[in-house]
Amino acid sequence: MSIIIGIVVVGISLIFAFQNTDFVAVKFLSFDFEGSLALVILSSLLIGFIIAILLLTPSIFRTNSSLRKLKKENINLKEKNNDIGIVYESEGLGEVGEYKGGKNQ
Numbered sequence: 085m086s087i088i089i090g091i092v093v094v095g096i097s098l099i100f101a102f103q104n105t106d107f108v109a110v111k112f113l114s115f116d117f118e119g120s121l122a123l124v125i126l127s128s129l130l131i132g133f134i135i136a137i138l139l140l141t142p143s144i145f146r147t148n149s150s151l152r153k154l155k156k157e158n159i160n161l162k163e164k165n166n167d168i169g170i171v172y173e174s175e176g177l178g179e180v181g182e183y184k185g186g187k188n189q
Contacts, residue, residue, distance in 0.1 A: 094129075101125040 101122035110117045110124055117124075 097125065097129050101129075 104121040104125065106121050107118060108121050108124055110119070
């Protein structure tokens with residue numbers, strides 16, 4: 085779903101940029117630049133995308149790390165349950181297993 089939204093945003097940005105081809109002067113700090121408005125818009129979009137990726141990267145790594153830890157914990161708990169004889173029907177992550185009984189019924 086997010087890929088579709090991304091494609092739509094890029095498409096709309098490209099249409100907007102190519103309809104605005106006038107030359108503009110951009111001043112930022114000590115930089116002066118003259119170019120087409122389309123180039124300025126697309127450059128701004130690219131810089132914003134790069135900044136967003138850089139800001140999201142630590143969160144993605146934390147989430148993946150947490151997921152790995154939870155998967156290991158899930159495996160350890162399943163092994164502990166097997167040791168005491170509890171059997172669950174579902175093996176999928178995030179699914180609720182139905183208790184099927186065990187040694188301690």
